[in-house]
Amino acid sequence: MPPNTTASSGQKPGKSGRKKGHKARLIVLVLVLAIIGGIAYGAYWSISTVRASLPQTKGSITLDGLSGPVDVKRDSYGIPQIYASTDEDLFMAQGYVQAQDRFYEMDVRRHMTSGRLSEMFGKGQVDNDEFLRTLGWDRVAKKEYDTKLSASTKKYLQAYAKGVNAYLAGKDGKEISLEYAALGFTNDYKPEPWTPVDSVSWLKAMAWDLRGNMQDEIDRALMTSRLGPKQIADLYPDYPYSRNKAIVQEGQYNELTQTFEQGGSTSASGSTSGATGTSGTSSASTALQGQLAGLQDVLDDVPAAVGVNGNGIGSNAWVVSGRYTITGSPLLANDPHLSASLPSVWYQMGLHCRAVSSKCQYDVSGYTFAGMPGVVIGHNANIAWGMTNSAVDVTDLYLEKLSGNGYLYDGKTLPFTTREETIKVAGGTSKTIVVRETNNGPLLSDRDDELVKVGKKAPVDAAAPDRGDGYGIALRWTALQAGTTMDAVFAMDKAANWNDFRAAAALFEVPSQNLVYADSKNIGYTLPGRIPTRAKGVDGSLPQPGWDSKYRWTGWIKQGELPYEYNPSRGYIVTANQAVIDPDKYPYTLTTDWGYGTRSQRITDLIQSKIDDGGKISTDDMRQMQVDNSSEIAKLLVPTLLKIDIDDKDVREAQKLLEGWDYTQDADSAAAAYFNAVWRNILKLAFGNKLPKELRVEGQCLWVEKADSTGPVDEETKVRECGQRDPDQAQPDGGDRWFEVVRNLMNDEKSDWWTTPKGVGDRPEATNRDQLFKRAMIDARWELTAKLGKDIDTWSWGRLHRLFLKNQTLGTEGPGFLKYILNRGPWKLSGGEATVNATGWNAAGGYGVVWVPSMRMVVNLGDLDKSKWINLTGASGHAYSAHYTDQTSKWVKGELLDWSFSKDAVDKSTSDTLVLKP
Structure with a gap:
């Protein structure tokens, strides 16, 4: 009989029981001390490492290879604006500064593009490396560099690489970032010098993710x-x-x-469409x-x-002519939707020639990738541009x-x-x-x-x-x-x-x-x-x-x-x-x-x-459009959902949330939470059991993380809270193709797509559209009760629709204390799938945020200094830098930062100045 049972009967525990109880307490004490010690050691280790790796942003540094001094001016968010007198100095300084902030990220990227992740992270990456070597991105990049690129581009790439290597010179791993110090626990990896081809290769990785159909x-x-x-x-x-x-x-x-x-x-004439x-x-x-x-x-x-x-x-990217703007000059907005990463895939900076001439030709500011010279999206003194994937x-x-x-x-x-x-x-x-x-x-x-x-x-x-x-x-x-x-x-x-x-x-x-x-x-x-x-x-x-x-x-x-x-x-x-x-x-x-x-x-x-109302569009109007949370699929489905007769009082209570809802998916909206659960269940019931199992999406629900939960969940709870599902069943992701699929089927109320077998418990089979919608409403109520509680007054979209920012290597695969150091979140988000504020989620895997507006910008061509921008995270890739995620809270709220461009505006916003000397 266990010692605690003996004690509870009113008897004193025997000698054997006392020893076992004492031993158990000792084990617990040792475990607690070990955990505390591990955290303390992790904190000491990380703090000492951080101190060694945080970049110098004030004073001066001598760099061999510069032809003249370069000023690096950072604002209160750590965003650098670089001033030089020659093109080569400008791009060399860009390489140095990006390496200061993001070299670990750059190094991981080049190992991915060259199929060499196993060199950093071991045998778990061999399969990925095999596939990437088969594609041969770095081989193509080398051929581009050798045979296709202009002499000036090669010169700039060489200057950029020279700047990166100037930063690396004489540093060991822990002086570059704490991730290298962590890797040092398991292998003796050391960063290699940067090459021009490393920069070109990143364009291939970007192209792969945006490759189309x-x-x-x-x-x-x-x-x-x-x-x-x-x-x-x-x-x-x-x-x-x-x-x-x-x-x-x-x-x-x-x-x-x-x-x-x-x-x-x-x-x-001459269209060749037709599958x-x-x-x-x-x-x-x-x-x-x-x-x-x-x-x-x-x-x-x-x-x-x-x-x-x-x-x-x-x-999203759009541009409005000056005849419809307050300034009388065009406004341009852009917010690329990419996977959420920490640090953000984008790096904000300005590249300025002190005097634009044939010797120094650039005066440009915007977003680029760490590891690549130049600016990819942004504006110069004369024009602005943005991008979306053409598909x-x-x-x-x-x-x-x-x-x-x-x-x-x-x-x-x-x-x-x-x-x-x-x-x-x-x-x-x-x-x-x-x-x-x-x-x-x-x-x-x-x-x-x-x-x-x-x-x-x-x-x-x-x-x-x-x-x-x-x-x-x-x-x-x-x-x-x-x-x-x-x-x-x-x-x-x-x-x-x-x-x-x-x-x-x-x-x-x-x-x-x-x-x-x-x-x-x-x-x-x-x-x-x-x-x-x-x-x-x-x-x-x-x-x-x-x-x-x-x-x-x-x-x-x-x-x-x-x-x-x-x-x-x-x-x-x-x-x-x-x-x-x-x-x-x-x-x-x-x-x-x-x-x-x-x-x-x-x-x-x-x-x-706005035009029809006779109004003029402002920079802030453009910003508000970027964070528009309206659900177009809700506008289509809710009128029909409200007509469905619901007997169950709990389901009817949830249905009533949709009455008077304006279809806006704000983070605090209970109606948005319920509707999106209904939409997800409509997709599952109508299409999930009819698609080939080979189409199944990794991470689909047998279990969707319970909102606000922190501990492990047993298998029985996973099945109960997620529903009886075939693990080999495919399910739609819920993007706007599925909006169109459902729209086209709405008038065919007896389409075969609306039929389902008998459900679990008292959830009935469906033989037409409204029966399937009713079952989806029942299932959605049951699902959200499990995740958010029975009281619908506590429900909100943001409790389901959360953003976690994870370091893409050690933040996902590293030891627990490293994950704690490197990762951030969660944040409760507004927006949703195929919404202008496109905080995307995959209906095959739950409600968590999968991709996001990775940055937002609005360029005011009437006064460039009145332009606005924001990044998902921050300028720095160093976990304990003040600029690791210092823009995220504002990004979540849909706010934008001032974007200084002219020298006077940059000077006024400058917090730190570093002079790079030849």
Whole structure:
């Protein structure tokens, strides 16, 4: 009998019981002391490390290689503005300053882009490295540097690398950041010198996350195992051009000159839209399913660079003509939607020549990436620009028919192009792989563990063995060809007008982006990029047979043929990942997978309503539009949900939250919490049990973290609070494609999509739309009761919709005390999926925030010093810096910081000045 049972009976514990109880107390005491000691040691260790790694921001430092002194002026948020007298000094100082603040982040990034994460983090990253080596980003970047980039760009990249290495000189790991000190516990990793190619490679990682419709290609192909053409068409509806306007509404394609021209819109012939499938035998179709299912698993594990592995991300950018603004000059807003990271993917800074001349050409301020010279988004003294992902289709997957010696192409067997890659592993044994390429690109399927692997020691010229059933998947992607995007960054930074900007944009080959433009009098939009053309009837919406040449790309859309607008008559331009142009007005198929225009049309409506009311738009109006929380799917569904007869008093109580709700998803809204739970359950019931299990999303609910909980949760509770679910069941992510799917099905109340089997407990089966909606309302009430409590007065959207900021390496995989040191949050957020304030969440995994407006800016072309900006986190990557997350609270509230640009304004806002001396 246990000692506590004996004691509770009123008897004294025996000798044996006393010893056991004493021993138990000792164990508890030792554990408590160990925990306290661990925290204390962690605190001492981290504080001492932080003191060694925090950058010097005052006084002076001598840097070999400078031709003259450089001033680094930081404001109260640690944002640097650099002043130099030559281009090379400017970019060398940029490299030094970014390394001061963010070198660990830079180092991780270059190891990711080169497929060398295992060198830092050990064997857990080998699979990722194998995949990244197969893509060969760093190889392409080196080819760009060697053969494509201009002499001036190379000079700037070299200067930047020189600045980074000047910072690294003489420092050991713990003097650079506490993460290196932590890595030192497990391996002897030491940072290498920075190279120009390290900077160029980051553009490939960015392009990968913004690559377009590759995931949709995979999903559509996998759907064919369970769904018919009509059902797949239901799930990929046509873009609603009549309701959600395309970006370019004015202008026409001239077939005679083969150019896109400004002016009134006219119809153009020759559209090649229309989905086509792969041709081939049934065995090829079966092979495709197997290969894609394996590839899906590989892709899920690849680390994201700026996005969420190519899924769900978007951005907002719009520009308003001066005739509709208070200042009489244009206003430009931008907020790219990327994955939440700590530190933020963006780095704010200004690069200023003391006197702009041929010797020193730059006077620019904005956002860039740590590890890359120049400014990617922002403004100079003459123009401003912003970006959103265009989503044009620049990737195609090809099913390849393989033999032991090569692959089939037009009836002939061609030899693979092969290379050997050796992956070094911290604390482990190196691994060698063979990368094989066809004329369509690298074989991604070779990295699937389910397929037969190449021998570790196979020489480069060895005949690789046949794989699996004789089929493989190759990737054709524009970013795997050397290009000139790095040239474009510097050209945009010094562009003085629309013509300069368009010429610079023509160099921006990958990733293809929507670029919005403004100067003091004009506004514009242009679509740059290396965009492939395909044979008539081939649109890239599904994987194609690689053995048939008719499915090969036929060329590139010429820059002069790409759509643009300049000073359109409506007085504004909105880009938010919607369709670029109506296909009836353009001869090329840019993609079949646009965003569906939910955000873009909401922004358009907000601008137009202001204009219709006769008002003038201010900088703060632009800011308020950026944080608009209105739910468009709620506007569609709530009137129907309120008509449904609910008997259960608890469910009726929740339903009443929707009465009078204005569809605004504020963090403190109980109605927003309930509606989003209903929406998630509608998706689960209508589509989740009908999709192929291969489409399942990692992290989907069997368990969604209980709001405000901190401790571990047992499996029984997970099932009870999340519902009885098939772990192999797929579920929609809930993005605006699903808005359109449900909108199109609303009038078909007896569609097969609305049918469900009998639910758990008293939740009934559904045979029509309203029955399914009723069941979703019941399930949502049950789910939120488990997560937020029975009292709906305590419910709020922010309790479900929370942002956690995690260091992307040791903050996710490191020991507990390191996670405590490196990570921040949670914050309760407003906004939601496909909302202008796009704090995205994935309905397949719960309500937590997955991607965010990674920064926000509003540029005032009438007075640049009255522009505003904010970053998700802060300037610093050092965990105990005052500037680690000092902008986050303001970002959460939708506030913006003053953005000084002129020398006088910068001087007034300067808190610290560091002089870099030659």
